[in-house]
Amino acid sequence: MTIVFDTLTGMTKRFCKRLGYPMIDINEYNDNPVEGDIILVTRSIHFGQVTEVATEFMQQHYHQVVGIAVSGNRNWGEAYGAAGDKLSRAFNIPLICKFEGSGFPNDVRLVQEYIEERVKK
Numbered sequence: 001m002t003i004v005f006d007t008l009t010g011m012t013k014r015f016c017k018r019l020g021y022p023m024i025d026i027n028e029y030n031d032n033p034v035e036g037d038i039i040l041v042t043r044s045i046h047f048g049q050v051t052e053v054a055t056e057f058m059q060q061h062y063h064q065v066v067g068i069a070v071s072g073n074r075n076w077g078e079a080y081g082a083a084g085d086k087l088s089r090a091f092n093i094p095l096i097c098k099f100e101g102s103g104f105p106n107d108v109r110l111v112q113e114y115i116e117e118r119v120k121k
Contacts, residue, residue: 002034006054009072012071014102016041020086038064040043043071067096069111
């Protein structure tokens with residue numbers, strides 16, 4: 001299992017480091033592709049929009065992505081983490097969780113448990 005992360009300020013990268021799995025920046029993925037399953041950890045921009053790089057990544061690699069986690073800001077109301085909702089619906093991939101900032105321990109645990117269940121299958 002590899003974690004692919006999309007970050008601007010470093011918060012999603014900090015979240016991913018706490019997961020304890022191999023990880024790669026989404027902008028470096030095409031130069032260093034991996035085989036096997038991927039968890040995409042992305043972010044919302046402009047009140048719930050998907051980043052261009054995440055859209056392009058999913059169009060090319062959706063078949064490897066087995067789960068999505070998304071960072072956001074609860075101040076955005078209904079748009080909180082909406083990029084994750086949009087990607088989940090568009091590609092029929094489970095949205096594991098939405099988290100603020102670099103996530104809370106429970107957010108990290110949710111993703112770790114999801115990965116552990118996937119690995120068992």
